[in-house]
Amino acid sequence: MTDSATDSGRQLPEIDPTVPNSARIWNYWLGGKDSYPVDWAAGSQFAEVFPGIVDVARSSRGFLIRAVTFLAGEAGVRQFLDVGTGLPTAENTHEVAQRVAPDARVVYVDNDPVVLAHARALLTSGGAGVTDYVDADLRDPDTIMEAAEKTLDLGRPVALMLMGILGHVVDDDEAHAIVRRLLERLASGSYLAMFDGTDTDPAGVAAQEGYNRSGAVPYRLRSPEGIASFFEGLELVEPGVVACSLWRPDSAGGEPPAPVHAYGGVGRKP
Numbered sequence: 600m601t602d603s604a605t606d607s608g609r610q611l612p613e614i615d616p617t618v619p620n621s622a623r624i625w626n627y628w629l630g631g632k633d634s635y636p637v638d639w640a641a642g643s644q645f646a647e648v649f650p651g652i653v654d655v656a657r658s659s660r661g662f663l664i665r666a667v668t669f670l671a672g673e674a675g676v677r678q679f680l681d682v683g684t685g686l687p688t689a690e691n692t693h694e695v696a697q698r699v700a701p702d703a704r705v706v707y708v709d710n711d712p713v714v715l716a717h718a719r720a721l722l723t724s725g726g727a728g729v730t731d732y733v734d735a736d737l738r739d740p741d742t743i744m745e746a747a748e749k750t751l752d753l754g755r756p757v758a759l760m761l762m763g764i765l766g767h768v769v770d771d772d773e774a775h776a777i778v779r780r781l782l783e784r785l786a787s788g789s790y791l792a793m794f795d796g797t798d799t800d801p802a803g804v805a806a807q808e809g810y811n812r813s814g815a816v817p818y819r820l821r822s823p824e825g826i827a828s829f830f831e832g833l834e835l836v837e838p839g840v841v842a843c844s845l846w847r848p849d850s851a852g853g854e855p856p857a858p859v860h861a862y863g864g865v866g867r868k869p
Contacts, residue, residue: 619815622713625763626686628656633686633717641813649806651860655843658859659794662843663762664690666792666865669836669847670758671699674867676790678757680747682737682781683764684709687717692760693730702727706747710736737764738773740780756788763861765829766795769819778829787868791833794843794863796820803860823862833866840864 619641623634627642634642646652670676677700681692684707696703707730709715718732733746744753751757759781768774782791798804798820811817827840838846842858846865850856 619813620713622685622711628653629688631688645806645810649802655859655861658844659861662794662846662863664695665847667692667695670790671696671703676756676758677703678751679705680757681760682708684714697728704729706731706750708733708735708743740777744784753784754786757785758790761793766818789868790865792865794861795826796861797823800860826862830866836865
């Protein structure tokens, strides 16, 4: 087992249990226990306005599992860069990837002190696998790549994962620039796997607007077309950019799952 953690050396802000935190609320919707009463209240209030948010959270986790399984299996990727990690829960990226390919190398990136406090729970690899954690901001792609290069071979394909994180970059130009900069450093044959919440349900939009007014870090819902635009120049993997629940679902001949108000996809860098 090889585990390590990368520390940027900067002073981290203290965890504030009086302000809702998106990572803790997402963990709450997924049934986790790493949250505070303020998160339960915010999560419950959000769900009262938009009950579908729990389905969004669970379907998004299912999308991550299926995408990583495809990447480590059919696509043969052995390196993963998961930016915007969130709190550890069941079936984290490294667990899924290393179950398919025990030698997979995974680098998690986040700058949330809540997530950093739980980083050691992420850093568990078996056999030949490697898991690392980088304390860095999504808005600083150069720092991310410099730190990731200590664990990943950027001359070989890497799966860049942006799972539910780009909504925190509300400006479209800035968000696209970040994705372009991250992909520029990756070799041909690398992949982008991402999802984000969509503005396709008025109740979801209203709930998000209420959350954004709570003092928490705001999150911007985009249209399905807006999410698809991040894959420009990439070769989309079938079925393209669709509702997370509809991306290669494990229906096993049964009824297809209902679409949710979060879209995602996987694209290959030529």
